[in-house]
Amino acid sequence: MTLQHAHTLTKAAVLELSGIEKIYRTDSLETVALANINIAIEQGEFVSIMGPSGSGKxxxxxxxxxxxxxxxxxxxxxxxxxxxxxENAIAQVRNQEIGFIFQSFHLVNDLRVLDNVEIPLLYRKGLSGSERKQLALEAVQQVGLSSRTKHFPSQLSGGQQQRVAIARAIVGKPKLLLADEPTGNLDSAMGDEIMNILHTLNREHGTTIAMVTHDERLAAQTDRVIRIFDGQQVA
Ligand SMILES: Nc1ncnc2c1ncn2[C@@H]1O[C@H](COP(=O)(O)OP(=O)(O)O)[C@@H](O)[C@H]1O
Ligand SMILES: [Mg+2]
Incomplete structure (x- = not known):
């Protein structure tokens, strides 16, 4: 066994990136958004990703x-x-293993809270309507919004909308949760509520989390900070 194999066996990396590069090509312009990224994120880690605007986060x-x-x-x-x-295998892995949260919530405005949360389960085979509903209710309860299942997103505060988005992200019990500036549109009290939920998911459910943030205070609460500058990792 090579050293590298021993490393991957003992460390149980959820994600391992080696030499990752991303180039966007539009007409005459080529943007190197990521250059030679090498990252391993381990099971149960809570990492934050920081860097200036446009750096590739x-x-x-x-x-x-x-x-x-x-x-x-x-x-x-x-x-x-x-x-x-x-592509269809990727879509399946994404649906089963990964949950997403975005800065601007990305809820469906004409669906009620519970129906928003159920969405990822619609792509799962073998779940009945009542099983989907039960799982959605559990996820909504986990984020403390059981009293709001019939509300529409517009009837909720920003912090509550983000909690719905978290419920939707975790309803399928993903092992990995990715959050792109989840507190960026929220005041600091609401942001702290969101962070508390993320910390609980990480500690009590073992969910691995990678979170982009501009806030050094929030990054300091995570296990490790990955810093990006001009598409490159900085030490
Ligand atoms: N879909 C895209 N097409 C072309 N260029 C893009 C696209 N998405 C991002 N970029 C460019 O890639 C770079 C990194 O963007 P991004 O990852 O959004 O940065 P950050 O999240 O750190 O602000 C920027 O220069 C941005 O303009
Ligand atoms: Mg960004």
Whole structure:
């Protein structure tokens, strides 16, 4: 066994990126959004990703979450090379393993809270309507919004809307949660509520979390900070 194999066996990396590069090409312009990114995120870790605006944080999170394919490099999820998977296999892995939270919540405005939370389960085979509803109720309860299941997003505060988005992200019990500036649109009290929920998911459910943030105070509450500048990792 090589040293590298021993390393991957003992450390149980959820995600391993080696030599990841992402280039966006539009007309005449080429943007190197990520260059030679090498990251391993271990099971149960809560990491934050920091860097100036335009440095590649969202691109990195989208690559981590299989929303966007890298231009170069290898990415392994639980040891499996996901850069080789076909689009429908990627969609399935994404749906079962990964939950997303965005700065602007991305809720469906004409669906009630419970129906928003159920959405990821609609893509799961073998779940009945009542099983979906039960799981959605549990997720809503986990974020403390059981009294709001029939509300529409517009009837909720920003912090409550983000809690609905978290419930939707965790309803399928993903092992990995990715959050792109989840507190960026919230005041600090609401932001702290969101952080408390993330910490609980990490500690009590063992969910691995990667969170982009501009806030050094929030980053300091996480296990480790990955810093990006101009698409490159900085020490
Ligand atoms: N879909 C895209 N097409 C072309 N360029 C993009 C696209 N998304 C991001 N970029 C460019 O890639 C760089 C990194 O963007 P991004 O990852 O959004 O940065 P951050 O999240 O750190 O603000 C920026 O220069 C941005 O303009
Ligand atoms: Mg961004």
């Amino acid at each position: 969202s691109t990195l999170l989208n690559v981590l979450g299989l929303l966007d394919a890298p231009s170069k490099g290898v990415m392994r999820l639980h040891g499996m090379d996901v850069t080789k998977l076909k």
